[in-house]
Amino acid sequence: MSAYPSAEQLVDLFNWASPGMVVTDAEGRVVLANKAARQLLPDATAPGGPLAAALGVEDYAALLAARTTVENREVPFQNAEFGQGYANLGFGEVDGAVHGFWALRPTTTHPTPSPEPAPGEATTASAWIARVDAPDPAYTPVGEDAVPLLQAYYDHCPVAIHLIEEDGTVAHANWKDIAIVGATEKPDSYVGHHIRHIYADKEIVEDFLGRWDEDAPIIDFRADFLNKGERVPVVIFSTANVEGGTLKNTRCFVFPDNEPTRRRDRVTALDLSF
Numbered sequence: 001m002s003a004y005p006s007a008e009q010l011v012d013l014f015n016w017a018s019p020g021m022v023v024t025d026a027e028g029r030v031v032l033a034n035k036a037a038r039q040l041l042p043d044a045t046a047p048g049g050p051l052a053a054a055l056g057v058e059d060y061a062a063l064l065a066a067r068t069t070v071e072n073r074e075v076p077f078q079n080a081e082f083g084q085g086y087a088n089l090g091f092g093e094v095d096g097a098v099h100g101f102w103a104l105r106p107t108t109t110h111p112t113p114s115p116e117p118a119p120g121e122a123t124t125a126s127a128w129i130a131r132v133d134a135p136d137p138a139y140t141p142v143g144e145d146a147v148p149l150l151q152a153y154y155d156h157c158p159v160a161i162h163l164i165e166e167d168g169t170v171a172h173a174n175w176k177d178i179a180i181v182g183a184t185e186k187p188d189s190y191v192g193h194h195i196r197h198i199y200a201d202k203e204i205v206e207d208f209l210g211r212w213d214e215d216a217p218i219i220d221f222r223a224d225f226l227n228k229g230e231r232v233p234v235v236i237f238s239t240a241n242v243e244g245g246t247l248k249n250t251r252c253f254v255f256p257d258n259e260p261t262r263r264r265d266r267v268t269a270l271d272l273s274f
Contacts, residue, residue, distance in 0.1 A: 005163055005172045009241075009249060010150040015141040018132055018219055018237040019159070019253050020045075020104030023149050028052030028060040028100060032149055035139045039131045040077040040085070040104055042138075051102065054078065055087055064098060067091045069158045072258040075104070082106035082128060086258060092156030094148055101157035105237060105255060111221040111265050113211065125219035129239070160234075160254035166247040168194045168209055177254060180234065182227035200224035200231050207267040208238070212250050215242040222257060222265045233257035233264070 005013065014021055020037030022045060024030055029052075033045035044054030052060035055075040063070060070089040077083055085106040091098055112125040142150075154161060160177035162170050173191050175184075181198045183190035190198065199205040204223055211218060218238040224231040238252040 003172070004151050004154060005249075007144045007147045009163060009172070010147055010154070011142060011144060012241050013161070013163070013251050014146070014150050014153070016132075016239065016241070017251050017253065018129060018217060018239050019255075020102070021153065021157075022051055022100075022102040022104065023153060024051050024100040024102065026064060026098045026100075028057070028064075031099065032142060032146060034142075035136055036132045037102075037104055038136065038139055040079050040082060040106060043078060052100070057087070057089075060100070063089065064091055064100065071158055071256055074258075077104075077106065079106070082108075082131075086255070088158045088255065090156040090158045092152050094152045099149070099152065099156075101153045103157050103159035103253065103255070105220070105235070105253075108220045112217060112219045113207070113221070113267055114265060125217075125221075129217045129219050160252075162195075162252045162254070163249040164195050164212065164252060165249055166213070168196065170195055171249060180227065180232055180254060180256070181225055198225050200226050201264070204267055212238070212240045213247055215240045215247075222259075222262060224264060225254070233260040233262075 014034050017034055017036055020040050021034040022037045023032040030045050030047055030049040037045045041054055044051050072086045075087045077085055088103040090101050106128055108125040108128055110124040154174045158176055160180050162173040162177045165171045170191050178184055178187050178190060181190050196205045208218060218236055221236045223234060223236055225234050235255045235257050238250055240250050241248045
């Protein structure tokens with residue numbers, strides 16, 4: 001297992017991630033919720049909010065008792081434009097208390113990057129990231145006092161997370177990300193190396209590298225990773241932490257694809273007849 005990202009990176013990751021990130025207590029009530037989660041569930045993500053109930057996760061107590069990992073459970077959101085999506089959930093302890101660690105992603109009609117949708121089409125990925133990036137006076141960013149919970153999130157939420165540096169090197173990857181690319185036995189064969197080695201379609205990662213430099217988001221994008229030569233269908237939500245025009249690191253979240261046989265998304269450099 002690689003070292004945690006720095007406290008600064010974990011705080012940035014949580015506050016400005018493109019998927020919803022939520023920590024709940026043993027009763028399924030909110031302890032921490034990031035800005036994206038508040039866009040999806042503005043009422044249920046206030047401190048103490050009944051997240052599990054709002055998502056229709058009626059078996060939360062049973063899941064917690066068995067420490068069951070949940071991936072790609074279809075759930076409703078309280079957002080008029082993005083009313084449906086998926087939840088991933090894992091459990092772990094912080095200071096002896098069990099917590100739930102959630103990753104929430106909305107479904108969209110058109111990923112970004114992708115060809116522009118027809119005028120008037122809603123639920124596009126570009127509309128989602130515009131919501132995440134818009135000012136929200138009701139959201140108070142977490143600080144470094146939240147780091148123990150954020151480290152536990154990194155360790156227990158079943159969503160792949162990696163941070164890529166300006167030169168394309170994977171600086172940090174959590175256990176799920178390391179597992180998706182088949183590097184559990186040898187994490188250092190992946191962490192510390194260039195990200196291009198895990199993409200099945202090299203044109204996609206080369207396109208992404210340029211987008212990260214320009215602070216352009218990659219949202220709800222279906223691609224294939226490589227796990228010991230085998231294609232693994234994934235859904236990518238990625239934004240860039242850019243300061244002074246320089247990429248400090250990416251904020252990449254990678255979900256196992258709930259529709260693995262669906263056609264992979266394309267970028268301009270690829271043959272659209274694929």
